[in-house]
Amino acid sequence: MPQAATQRRILIVDDNRDAADLLAQVLALHGHATDVAYDGEEGLAAVERLHPDLIFLDIGMPLMNGYQVAERIREMRHIPQPLLIAFTAWSDDEAKARVIAAGFDLHMTKPADFTVLLETVLQSPVVSL
Structure with missing residues (x-):
């Protein structure tokens, strides 16, 4: 099993x-x-509890997108602010503009190249307490 040079605390928020x-x-x-959360409210509670270094956050979720x-x-x-990655199938210009306006740091389109995804994780800052 590969070991990360520096372990990151990662939260994935996705209704899938x-x-x-x-x-x-x-x-x-x-x-x-x-850690995983399957909706927006659960994701917010996990952020409060875990203080993740980075979050992969789906856009198209019901109730709270x-x-x-x-x-x-x-x-x-x-809380220490995590690296916030929009991890979504939505890749049109409007979605990308909304990603920036909402405060995301990065936009990654699903399905993502795992090498790029892992490199993004490894280059992210460690912010958790």
Whole structure:
């Protein structure tokens, strides 16, 4: 099992349980601590509890979409701010503009090249307490 040079605490927020769980398992196999939330409210609670270094956040979720979750995370001034990655199938110009406006740091289109995804993780700052 590969070990990460520096372990990251990673939160995956996605209503597609299979996709979220698979990404969490693969990143865990690379030495990272992973947690999964399956909706926006659960994701916000996990951010408060875990203080992740980075978050892979789906956009197209019911009830509370990823843009709304991102905006709420950026309002949490009492926690170290994670690297926030929009991890979505939406790749049109409007979606990318909304990603920036909501406070995301990066936009990655699903399915992502795993080498690029892992390199992004390894280059991210460690912010968790």
